[in-house]
Each structure stands twice: as C-alpha cells, then as structure tokens.
Amino acid sequence: MAKFYGIGTGPGDSSLVTVKAVNTLKNLDILYTPESKKGGESLALSIVDEYLPESLEIKSRHFPMNFNGTEKIQVWNSISGEIVEDVKKGKNVGFVTLGDPMIYSTYVYVMERLMDDIEVETIPGISSFSNIASNQNFPLVMDTDPLIVIPCTMEEDKIDEALEKYDCLVLMKVYKKINMVIDKLKKHDLIDHAILVSNSSQDKEEVFTNLRDEHIDEKISYFSTILVNKNRNKR
Amino acid sequence: MAKFYGIGTGPGDSSLVTVKAVNTLKNLDILYTPESKKGGESLALSIVDEYLPESLEIKSRHFPMNFNGTEKIQVWNSISGEIVEDVKKGKNVGFVTLGDPMIYSTYVYVMERLMDDIEVETIPGISSFSNIASNQNFPLVMDTDPLIVIPCTMEEDKIDEALEKYDCLVLMKVYKKINMVIDKLKKHDLIDHAILVSNSSQDKEEVFTNLRDEHIDEKISYFSTILVNKNRNKR
Numbered sequence: 001m002a003k004f005y006g007i008g009t010g011p012g013d014s015s016l017v018t019v020k021a022v023n024t025l026k027n028l029d030i031l032y033t034p035e036s037k038k039g040g041e042s043l044a045l046s047i048v049d050e051y052l053p054e055s056l057e058i059k060s061r062h063f064p065m066n067f068n069g070t071e072k073i074q075v076w077n078s079i080s081g082e083i084v085e086d087v088k089k090g091k092n093v094g095f096v097t098l099g100d101p102m103i104y105s106t107y108v109y110v111m112e113r114l115m116d117d118i119e120v121e122t123i124p125g126i127s128s129f130s131n132i133a134s135n136q137n138f139p140l141v142m143d144t145d146p147l148i149v150i151p152c153t154m155e156e157d158k159i160d161e162a163l164e165k166y167d168c169l170v171l172m173k174v175y176k177k178i179n180m181v182i183d184k185l186k187k188h189d190l191i192d193h194a195i196l197v198s199n200s201s202q203d204k205e206e207v208f209t210n211l212r213d214e215h216i217d218e219k220i221s222y223f224s225t226i227l228v229n230k231n232r233n234k235r
Numbered sequence: 236m237a238k239f240y241g242i243g244t245g246p247g248d249s250s251l252v253t254v255k256a257v258n259t260l261k262n263l264d265i266l267y268t269p270e271s272k273k274g275g276e277s278l279a280l281s282i283v284d285e286y287l288p289e290s291l292e293i294k295s296r297h298f299p300m301n302f303n304g305t306e307k308i309q310v311w312n313s314i315s316g317e318i319v320e321d322v323k324k325g326k327n328v329g330f331v332t333l334g335d336p337m338i339y340s341t342y343v344y345v346m347e348r349l350m351d352d353i354e355v356e357t358i359p360g361i362s363s364f365s366n367i368a369s370n371q372n373f374p375l376v377m378d379t380d381p382l383i384v385i386p387c388t389m390e391e392d393k394i395d396e397a398l399e400k401y402d403c404l405v406l407m408k409v410y411k412k413i414n415m416v417i418d419k420l421k422k423h424d425l426i427d428h429a430i431l432v433s434n435s436s437q438d439k440e441e442v443f444t445n446l447r448d449e450h451i452d453e454k455i456s457y458f459s460t461i462l463v464n465k466n467r468n469k470r
C-alpha cells in the first residue's frame with residue numbers, strides 16, 4: 001500500500017543520512033521538499049540528492065519562515081492536502097527535513113495534518129547538536145546528569161533559570177541572540193565549559209572553543225549552536 | 236595515517252546506522268566491541284555485523300556495569316591503552332557504541348583516555364529517544380519549548396522539579412523506577428501526555444500509549460524510555 005514517509009536528512013553531510021533513509025528514498029515516486037525562500041534551494045534536497053532515483057518527481061514547496069500564523073497554517077493545510085491526494089492515488093510520497101524530524105521541525109505540522117488520512121512512517125535523523133558533539137569529541141551528557149536543549153528564542157528569564165540549574169546544555173537558535181547568550185554564560189560561570197559551532201557539517205563550518213576571549217561576530221550564521229558541559233573532564 | 240573511530244550504531248535496527256558509519260566500518264582493521272557480560276553478546280556488534288569486512292579482527296572487551304569505580308577505571312585504562320598501541324602500529328581501529336556516542340555512553344571514558352595520544356574521529360548515531368519519537372510519530376519538541384532529557388537514576392527531587400517546570404521531557408533509565416515515575420507523571424498532570432516504549436527497534440518492542448490505565452509490569456525491559464509532550468496536538 002502507498003505510504004507517506006517523513007525523512008530526517010541529518011545536519012548537512014550526505015553521509016550522515018541513515019541506510020533506512022537511503023533505501024526509502026530509492027523507492028519513492030514523489031518527494032516534497034521545503035524551501036525557505038520562494039524559488040530558492042532546499043538544503044534538505046541537496047543533502048539527499050545523490051540517493052534519489054531518476055524517475056522521481058520532485059515537488060518543491062515554499063514554507064514561510066515569518067511569524068504570520070494564518071499564512072503558515074494555510075500553507076501546511078494546502079501541502080498536506082496535496083500529499084494525501086498523491087498517496088491516495090497510489091504514490092509513495094516522501095518529505096525531507098533537516099536534522100531529526102521530531103526535534104524543532106516544521107515537518108510535524110504537515111505530519112499532524114495528514115496522519116488521520118494516510119499511513120505515515122517517520123525516519124529519524126542525526127540532530128545538529130548530536131553531530132556537533134561528535135565532530136568536536138565533546139560529551140553532551142553522562143551518568144545521572146540531565147541534558148537540556150534550549151531554543152534561545154525562549155523568554156530570557158527561562159534561559160537564566162536553565163543555565164542556573166543545569167550543567168549540560170544545548171543552546172540552539174543563538175543567531176541574533178549571541179551577545180545576550182555570551183553574557184549569560186559568563187554570569188552563570190559556564191563560559192569556560194562551552195563551545196560554539198556554526199554551519200556544522202556544511203561548507204564554512206566555524207568552531208569557537210574559547211568563548212571568553214574570542215571575538216564572536218554578531219552576524220554569525222543562522223545555523224549556530226552552543227554546547228555546554230560543566231562536568232566535562234572531571235572524570 | 237591510522238586513526239581511531241568511535242562509531243554510534245543507533246538504537247538497534249541495522250538500517251538506522253548512517254552511511255558514514257557503514258563506510259568507516261568497511262575500512263577498519265580492528266573493531267573493539269563492548270560486552271556487558273563476560274563472554275556475552277555485544278548488541279552494538281550485532282547491529283553492525285552485516286557491514287563488517289571479512290578481514291576484520293574483532294576484539295570483544297568486557298565493560299563492568301556495576302558501581303565499582305576502581306574496577307571500571309582499570310578497564311577503561313587497559314582498553315584505551317590497547318587501542319593506542321594498535322593505532323600506533325598503523326591499524327585503523329573502531330569502537331562501536333549503542334545510540335549516540337556523546338549521550339550517556341561509556342565510549343566517552345575510553346575516548347577521553349586516548350585522545351591526547353592518537354587521532355580520534357567520532358561518528359554520531361541515532362539516539363534511542365529520537366528513534367522512539369519517529370517510530371511513534373510523536374513530536375519531541377517544537378517552537379520555543381525546551382526539551383529536557385532525564386535519567387531516572389537522578390535524585391527524586393530533581394526529577395520532580397523538572398516535571399514541574401517543563402512540558403517536553405524524555406525519561407531514560409526508567410527500569411526499576413517505573414512505579415515512582417508513573418506516580419510523579421500523575422502528580423504533575425503529565426500522565427495523559429506520555430508514552431512508554433521498551434526495546435525500541437529491537438525484537439519484542441512494546442509500546443504503551445495509555446499510562447494512566449494500562450498495567451505496566453514492574454519488570455519492564457532495561458531499554459525502556461518515556462516521552463512526554465504536554466503541548467502535543469495543541470496546534
């Protein structure tokens with residue numbers, strides 16, 4: 001029976017796709033790809049490009065990244081409607097999404113709109129923070145410590161609270177918030193236990209391991225993440 | 236130059252290994268595999284078995300799972316010493332570890348003991364919680380919410396604090412703690428937003444989606460995880 005597959009592509013390097021994702025892509029009839037700009041390139045598509053069958057039909061769809069709730073909802077409704085129609089015609093349909101589909105991915109909004117109508121299989125992907133940690137040989141969390149993942153778009157007092165309470169943290173979406181975040185890391189005595197990586201596993205990767213002294217440009221990449229582990233090297 | 240590779244195998248299904256891990260395994264001379272019981276099977280080895288070259292030398296090593304610190308440290312020292320020797324002889328040496336190498340993995344203790352002496356490359360893997368979330372089409376976290384991953388071996392008051400404060404949680408190592416955890420999920424009004432999965436992506440997978448009413452055996456598997464998302468389906 002025809003099915004819908006949500007496929008995590010991992011963070012950027014084509015070899016960080018799973019074998020399951022590769023096998024699934026090879027058997028698709030149609031692939032939906034998200035574009036953040038109209039007519040722009042899809043990063044998720046470029047990651048899986050080498051695994052796609054020749055016969056595949058690619059349907060690029062624009063996902064608005066602004067905060068206009070009504071426009072977003074219309075887009076999600078329209079794309080999920082198209083996908084349901086394709087699957088009901090007997091086509092195996094895929095949707096590629098950066099990183100892991102269940103961690104801060106727009107894929108979820110599409111999935112939730114179609115899962116009552118058609119069969120859905122989601123294939124996990126390597127998250128950006130997991131990739132950064134491995135690339136830097138930087139243990140995220142061990143033993144009985146908790147790990148907290150924070151989008152820096154969260155309220156500032158909640159960020160403070162987490163930095164106060166926890167030793168192992170992933171700070172995502174630091175873009176535009178970098179000065180605030182660096183100040184808070186200093187305040188909570190975490191700055192010497194932190195690293196910042198931009199564009200992990202893509203071209204132009206930048207790694208900052210000394211956040212206290214290095215100059216971090218305010219215009220760092222949209223894809224920038226900070227890892228903190230206060231208990232690293234205490235073993 | 237010869238190198239040491241720490242390789243995340245993902246949660247259990249051989250197809251959830253990355254293409255990079257497969258390519259790396261094919262070029263190894265020696266593979267170290269962790270056994271939790273002396274002479275027992277290595278789950279990590281069984282996951283990657285189909286990708287191993289015929290010429291590969293496999294060195295199974297026993298990792299004690301008890302709380303005897305001295306014994307553990309002796310084992311980590313001894314195994315990392317062996318690995319350094321092999322790499323210095325010009326061998327490409329791998330070490331396989333379940334899930335992701337940087338999230339609660341003993342691999343880190345070996346890595347930290349040898350990274351000053353030889354070149355280390357760590358390859359990320361799909362974590363068990365990421366796999367469970369995708370398998371169940373269960374969004375872990377969206378938008379400006381934080382995600383907290385908690386080992387239930389943590390102090391009880393800290394578990395309470397996290398359940399009180401956060402909406403999106405992963406509860407790991409619930410084995411032996413299941414009654415305590417279920418009680419706390421009820422107390423914090425999270426029980427109807429939680430699912431429990433045992434042995435994800437392995438034989439005998441069990442999924443419990445109604446933790447309020449279903450009977451959960453106290454003898455659940457060692458590999459059991461609870462996902463909580465209080466904001467799921469609110470969009």
